[in-house]
Amino acid sequence: MARRGEGAIIATMTSPSDDSDPPRHPCGACAFGEASVWRPVAPELRARLAQGFRRRQLARDEAIYAQGAPANTVYCLSRGLVALRTTREDGHYSFVRLVRPGEIFGFRSFLARQPHDTEARALTAARVCVVAAREAREVVEGSPQVLGGLALRCAIELRRSRDLRAHSRRGDAGGRLLRLIRDLSADQAPDADGVVRFRLPLSRADMAAALGLAPETVTRRLRRLCEAGALRISGRQVELPAPAAEGGG
Template sequence: MNKMGIEGKPISVTKCGTCGGGKEDSSLCGLARSGLNSDNLQRSHRTYDVGQNIYFEGDNCDGVYCLKAGLIAIRKTDVNGNSAVVRLVQPGEAFGHRSFLANEKHAGSAEVLVKSKLCFIPKANLDTILASSPDVAVRFTRRVARDLREIEELYLLTTTQPVRKRLAHLLLNLRTRYADEDDGTDETILELPLSRQELAAAIGTRPETIARTIKKLEEDKLAFFKGRMVTIPSTALLQEDFESDD
């Protein structure tokens, strides 16, 4: 199976904050903010279309990525060949860094769900930078630790909260990044980048459970589903439902 992607010119900016997708606490963005210039980082700009893979499970790690725009699904496959989404990477977030630090092959595949633009730093350059700049290595490691903490917090949400709250949280999160909103109203129309089965896997539940949850949200007039299109009449009411103690 071949990787698919379009590799562009190296990014010319010297600060990740000027690229439009950087996140203050991202491990990759932190390298540029540590005073390293673009020549040292040798970042490149890559664009991928929907359905393309950035890397596959079992591939060697050849560098670290930071998503500027789009949506990436990290998938893992079990011994029976069943694939499940274990993480959604959103703009400003880094990925591939765990495999880089552990010097291991990728434990999952990175698939593009929404046309994506990302920054990439080759492994060889990162190795040289971190080996020659201990202070940068410490900052990079701390940022990675914060990234992993956020993943742990999300895992806690998906294992301790009711399915209704997990689904509401995911919808609100996707809405923030990808929704087309009607001007002057609180209504949101969102095209989901995941199938029902993938939605269930992303929030740690079964397809039949998410089907019942969707029906209940529709009965409560908080969200209406038609295929992959979702209409949220009031994002404020959905947010209140998510934050409620029920």
């Protein structure tokens, strides 16, 4: 439950317990059964929830919903990574949020009853649990605890967003970039030698958008980070050496 580093670009939710969790309600089948927003669902609503529930397998780069689309579903990511982006009329796009396993998305539009203001797209092969808005509303209206959980997630997300904004200027681009990559590697288990090797789920343009930089700057800073020995990167392939226990606090 330890709070992640002050300036963490991306924070994790609770860690998945085990996949062997018995599927007691629709969402119980995923690893986040206990932590699911739908968890304390009233028995009489369980069937209703099951009705609006379905699971979806996503290929890398597959779209989940488009910007401006009506928000008639709430999503929970059980595997993989999902990016939330917005494109504006002038063509500029920004990286709104990275969704990690166990997190829900699409709920902001669901709560506000507005069309999605972001586009959701799988960054890797992924699996999402989908709950139709109609059933979701019934469940939410029937069980205040679920609504409370939703509100809590929203509050958490709000804090994260604020932290992001506050820290978006802190330090130089290199430091922020390194932090972003470290955060992206958080799910990856280190190799035997302590080095974390993984495929970067974000393009240079994505990283640039996430950090408020130009793609060229990302390239250059990455190279400087390489030269400084902070990491090795070739294309999307990253090697992140053990952080040498520098995380004091």
